[in-house]
Amino acid sequence: MHYTILAIESSCDDTSAAVMRDGLLLSNVTASQSIHEAYGGVVPELASRAHEQNIVPVVDAALKEADIAKEELSAIAVTLGPGLMGSLLVGVSFAKGMASALGIPLIEVNHLQGHIMAHFIKVPDEDKALPPFPFLCLMVSGGNSQIVRVEAYNKMEILGQTIDDAAGEAIDKCSKVMGFGYPGGPIIDRLARQGNPNAFSFSKPNIKGLDYSFSGLKTSFLYFLRDRLAEDPDFIAHHKEDLCASLEKTIVDILMKKLVMASKETGIRHVALSGGVSANTALRRAFEEMGEKGKWKIYIPKFSYTTDNAAMIAMVGHYKLLDRDFCPLDKPVFTRTTI
Ligand code: KG4
Numbered sequence: 124m125h126y127t128i129l130a131i132e133s134s135c136d137d138t139s140a141a142v143m144r145d146g147l148l149l150s151n152v153t154a155s156q157s158i159h160e161a162y163g164g165v166v167p168e169l170a171s172r173a174h175e176q177n178i179v180p181v182v183d184a185a186l187k188e189a190d191i192a193k194e195e196l197s198a199i200a201v202t203l204g205p206g207l208m209g210s211l212l213v214g215v216s217f218a219k220g221m222a223s224a225l226g227i228p229l230i231e232v233n234h235l236q237g238h239i240m241a242h243f244i245k246v247p248d249e250d251k252a253l254p255p256f257p258f259l260c261l262m263v264s265g266g267n268s269q270i271v272r273v274e275a276y277n278k279m280e281i282l283g284q285t286i287d288d289a290a291g292e293a294i295d296k297c298s299k300v301m302g303f304g305y306p307g308g309p310i311i312d313r314l315a316r317q318g319n320p321n322a323f324s325f326s327k328p329n330i331k332g333l334d335y336s337f338s339g340l341k342t343s344f345l346y347f348l349r350d351r352l353a354e355d356p357d358f359i360a361h362h363k364e365d366l367c368a369s370l371e372k373t374i375v376d377i378l379m380k381k382l383v384m385a386s387k388e389t390g391i392r393h394v395a396l397s398g399g400v401s402a403n404t405a406l407r408r409a410f411e412e413m414g415e416k417g418k419w420k421i422y423i424p425k426f427s428y429t430t431d432n433a434a435m436i437a438m439v440g441h442y443k444l445l446d447r448d449f450c451p452l453d454k455p456v457f458t459r460t461t462i
Contacts, residue, residue, distance in 0.1 A: 126444050127197045129221075130437035131182065133214030134206025134234045135266070136170045138177035141433035142189035146441050147247045149189035151427070151434040154181050163305045164295065171209030178217050185433070196227055200440025203231040203450070204457030205266075211456040219452050230440045231450035235462050237435035238262055238397040239273055241428040244438050254422045259391050261382050263406075264398035265291035265306070267460060268335045268378070270385045273395075276442045279462050282385050283333025290374055291400045293337035297344050297370055301359050311367045312403050318368030320405070323347065325373045333381050333388075340373060375405045386419065395422035402429045 125144050132139040139153040154177040159165045186193060201218035204211060222229040239260045243253055254273075259282075262269045268291075269284040288296070291308060298307020326343040328336040348366075351358040359366065386392060396410055407423055414421040428435060443449075 125195075125197070126441065127191060127195055128200050128230070128437050128440045128444060129182070129186065129193075129196050130200040130232070130433040130440050131178075131214045131218045132202045132234070132237070132431055132433040132436045133174045133178065133210050134202045134204070135210055135431055136165045136173070137431040138174045138181050138214070139431060139433035139436075140182040140185035141437045142185050142191050143434070143437035143441055144189070144191070146245065148244055148434050148437065149191065149247075150185045151432055152181050152185040152188060153432055160305050163299045165207070167207045167209055170207060171213055174210055174213035178213055182217070193221070193225060196225060198222070198228045198230050198440065198444050198449070200230040200232050200436050200443070202234045202237065202436055203454065204234065205460045206234055206456075206458065208456065208458050211458070215456050223452060228449040229452060230443045230448065231454060232436045232439045232443075233462060234431075234436075235262060235267060235269070235271075235460070236277070236279060236439050238264065239271060239279065239395070240276060240438040240442075241397060241424045241432075241435035242395050242422050243276070244424075244428055244434050252422070254393050254395050257391055258393035258395055258422070259382070259385055259389065260395040260397050261378060261401075262397045263290045263378060263400035265289060265295060267398065268337070269462075270333050270382060271462065272389060272391070276439065277446075277448075281462055282389070283335065283381055284460075285335040285337060286330065287336050287338035288341060290335070290337055290378060291398070293341045294370075294374065294400070296341050300345055300348060301363065301366065306399075308400060308403065311371060312405075314364050314367040315371040315405065318364030318366070320368040320372035322362070322365035323369040325370065327373060327377055333385050335377065335381060337374070337377070340377070344370060371403065371405045375403070375409050378406065379409050392419050393422070394419045397424060397429070399430045402426055
């Protein structure tokens with residue numbers, strides 16, 4: 124007997140479906156929404172409409188690529204939250220309808236647990252080192268910046284998190300201020316490669332414990348630019364590489380400082396990175412350095428599993444299916460950040 128899961132993710136602006144059989148990923152199809160680029164951020168109403176258009180073709184493509192008929196499915200796993208209400212409703216309503224029509228169970232997945240469990244995704248014949256429990260995970264995305272202690276695939280504790288903006292949100296806002304496109308992360312990453320990370324310095328937060336704050340950095344960056352632009356209207360064009368490299372370094376320093384503290388406090392030296400910002404070259408480099416120095420055993424996910432995807436939802440779903448941990452069809456979506 125096989126355990127075959129169809130997973131659906133629609134919490135923000137990516138419509139994604141994946142098929143997993145016996146814990147191995149068979150397909151992972153994602154339709155991203157370029158429409159938001161023109162607005163410099165995700166427009167919730169437009170995101171819901173695009174999910175509505177994408178959901179059927181994306182699910183069809185995932186089943187076809189996996190060569191699985193819907194009658195072969197054992198369960199449907201879906202992101203129930205956190206995320207945008209309208210976006211979540213499209214994926215969840217679709218999943219509930221399909222589970223009900225096929226007479227198979229529905230499995231609810233927390234999006235943030237999905238990002239963390241992305242480390243466990245394996246394709247057939249792949250041999251890779253999985254993080255042993257307990258491990259620490261730095262979860263950095265457009266909506267979250269958290270240090271999570273992972274005890275088991277379904278037992279996680281937030282040790283610290285941002286008290287205001289997420290790291291990705293700060294990056295995207297600074298990118299907008301410089302007149303770059305959305306999302307700003309990949310653009311800043313690319314420009315930073317040619318810049319000097321020590322060219323400029325921006326204020327770092329002084330927050331107790333393992334929590335983060337990024338709103339002060341955003342304001343400091345804004346005022347810095349305002350003052351420099353008053354002297355030289357072309358300041359951004361002349362210094363964009365150095366600006367990006369210095370901003371990136373500040374953010375990486377802030378993230379790593381608390382993570383090092385968390386590792387010292389807990390004594391846990393298996394450390395993983397998750398979420399969209401984990402695609403960042405400087406952050407990956409800082410992680411790799413900790414690994415090279417022998418301080419940590421590090422786990423960095425493949426690029427394709429760092430941004431929103433249904434493969435990670437299938438991974439959580441797989442373990443829940445083994446536990447027969449199912450979700451009633453009348454359970455509502457949730458928008459707040461929890462784990
Ligand atoms: O996890 P994600 O795809 O979406 C959620 O927020 O759930 O993360 C998106 C965030 C955006 O803020 C984007 O600018 C950032 O990840 N990002 C990056 C890079 N690629 C994406 N930030 C820095 N460097 C990158 N290479």
